[in-house]
Amino acid sequence: MGQGSGLWGRWRGGAVAAGAAVPGLASAAGFNGADLSVAWGIPFAGILLSIALMPLFLPHFWHHHFGKVAAGWALAFLLPFAAVFGVGAAAGSLMHALVAEYIPFVILLTALFTVSGGIYIRGNLHGTPALNTAILAIGAVLASFMGTTGASMLLIRPLIRANDARKSCAHVVVFFIFIVSNAGGSLTPLGDPPLFLGFLKGVDFFWTVRHIFTETLFLVGALLVIFYLIDSARFKAEGPISRPDPTPDTGSIGFDGKINFALLAAVVGLVLMSGFWKSDVGFAIAGAHVGLPGLVRDIGLIVVAVLSFVLTPKLVHQANQFDWGPMQEVAKLFAGIFLTIIPVIAMLQAGESGPFGGIVRAVTRQDGTPDPAMYFWATGFLSSFLDNAPTYLVFFNTAGGDPATLMTTMGTTLAAISAGAVFMGANTYIGNAPNMMVKAIAESRGVRMPSFFGYMAWSCSILVPLFIVMTFIWFR
Template sequence: MKISRRVAACLMALAAVLPSAAMAAEIDGSTLAVWWGVPFAGILLSIALMPLLAPIFWHHHFGKVAAGWALAFLVPFAVVFGPAAAGASFVHALVAEYIPFVILLTALFTVAGGIYIRGNLHGSPGLNTAILAIGAVLASFMGTTGASMLMIRPLIRANDNRKHVTHVVVFFIFIVSNAGGSLTPLGDPPLFLGFLKGVDFFWTIGHIFPETLFLIGTLLALFFVLDSWYYHRREEVLKVDPTPDTKAIGFDGKVNFALLAVVVALVLMSGVWKSSVSFTVAGAEVGLPGLVRDVGLILVTLVSLRVTPRQVHEDNQFSWGPMQEVAKLFAGIFLTIVPVIAMLKAGVNGPFGAIVSAVTRPDGSPDPAMYFWASGALSSFLDNAPTYLVFFNTAGGDPAVLMTTLAPTLAAISAGSVFMGANSYIGNAPNMMVKAIAEDRGVKMPSFFGYMLWSGGILVPLFIVMTFIWFR
């Protein structure tokens, strides 16, 4: 922790020496070589391999590893392009992207952690499937993060008398943490960015509802069959249930439902409210609506911690461990991803020009199938919000045209960015949080590549079927 703080202090000092607050944080990706993406690849490989090869070291030092990869990008960048450019890139990633990201996750994590579903639910195939279905519906209205944090704890507790729980959490990530957030801008960050760009609030539900229904419906059916097979195996259900049947089913910490509504309202407000008032921090522009949203979310977090009874947190086994893990790892990811996103934004003139060119047919028209897979493949490992914007702009960037003439293309971009975030643990922030909470509760989760075997064997075939039905 001391090393991480020193690193942060050094980076903040670097930002402080910027000669002008108007220093642009934009990087011309066409001038960058592919090797600038090595630190990003390094942190991904660290997340994938080190828990397997050096689990004790990783458990105690993953924050230092993330900071090391961040410096592996920032220091060479400062040498090549100058301290001012490096400082501007750092501050932009911190102020414009990382801090709002962590504030929102912290608010949802805290508020959802203050709601305890009391009583003993018994994790039968029918109940588990129902919980996943409810979570999928909630995800489009309170976000995949909010729905995940609200539903994962009672789902794990309901199955604490089962020997096999891993598949339950994996399907939860598929359905609640990703696919369920595909119907409204409140569901997932890429759709919210589209809303900010001018896409109508209800456009997505009107254009990818069949795809969403197919994906979630098929996953629920597959889960029910698999969970039933496990459930009826000999000695699958423990003789003694760790959670006794002593309380009636109900909710404790109900005030957090109101606070959850405030979180949703603040996020929606920041997208609807247009203001010319903004502040510039070392080249990073902070708009008044975003600032009000973030301050409001911080207040909601503090109020939740204040008004939630201690017993509720104890019953929920609430701890900051999962949030700390996500915050530290994504700090490294948000910084090392800067040159990768810049290279993608450079389009056909950048190092990844082949990817951008692949989404266009020979006659110059967009290819929805390629947009679906390109946006989805990158969203599996990159932040799916900027990935959505890259392909949104590649397809023309005019919301009026994309919602009408090029509606199949926008639908493909939207579906790929949201659905394929489930392909890896880092495809969407709730994935990592759910994994951390499950492991904190004693669930043996798959490794990084082990999880990808699940997603590759279950999700990818479904995406192929969807391509032939909807994105030809």
């Protein structure tokens, strides 16, 4: 599902790139993805449908019990799994998912959430179409250098505040997810986890900016133009009188909580350190291996989050309407997702011998050469609902796994895999972790966001046609 922010997947990257992600987990736990049936994906499908349908049809129940629903689907996977493969296999899968993936994921998101919540852009920006478009463009640039989650958490609050006098600004947040939380992170390995995994596998650091810059410029540029036209039409339709602006006018624009800019740089530095620092030192925690670089990173991120919360003036948190509700929602829902996705990723990693072998075979032409268009859509479709980091690796290895070849004679195929993994995370709310966080923050600020399928109506009507055009231009 592209759950990684532009940063979190990097600490998973070393293990995944070494081939020790799900396949290693599967063999250690005593099961093989090729031996599983598609039925093991039912709990994962169940939690996705719950996220999609319950807020729509059972809003009161969902608001109070979404954590219990997520836990229920996790148990719907773990208990049968323990009965079939043994308690040891279930416990091993559980602890690997928690210690090696989920806990680092939550630590990073918490650090970014806390640090970004401590930065207040002072001044009353008025959400005109021109201003909104400018903020989205700035976010697109920042996303490739500070990660999609970092850029999203930094800019979503001032964007919502700038539009708090408008009758409706849900479309502004939807395009923010399209551009800042996804497409903008496509130019460097700093932007999105799949690209960092490719870097660890041997892809040149600047390869993506050289080979998918035009595609990124087309997608982001087209989205900015479409957004400006839609926002202008809605801005005019609202007329000169809207509801009173709850943000008082001020005479200057500035930043409060500036210490958090340094702490944000520390977050980026800690994550990069864990990706570049090679060490054989590791620890066994609850049966899961944790390397020294990852442990140092996580401890450092916790320290950064605590420092941010302590050093940020309370008035800044009050001005940002900072609360832990959005973070709690994401943490609870993704706990269920991280567990129920285990068999789905294992089946994908099994390649042609697994239940999803048809998908793997579909990316190869009859003459045995790769089909870039199919790589783009297969990688993108799965990245819309699954973790885009292992999905990237599945198709990276399916295409041969040799970075020297993929960067040269098969450059179009690698570009298709990279673009599909990053761009199509915007297709659903669960396609990337920042999507869900932005949605939760917007709703906590009173924005009536589209439902799961309502959001997909936006993505299918705007993103998918652009992806089709990109296919014919770049991935034939």
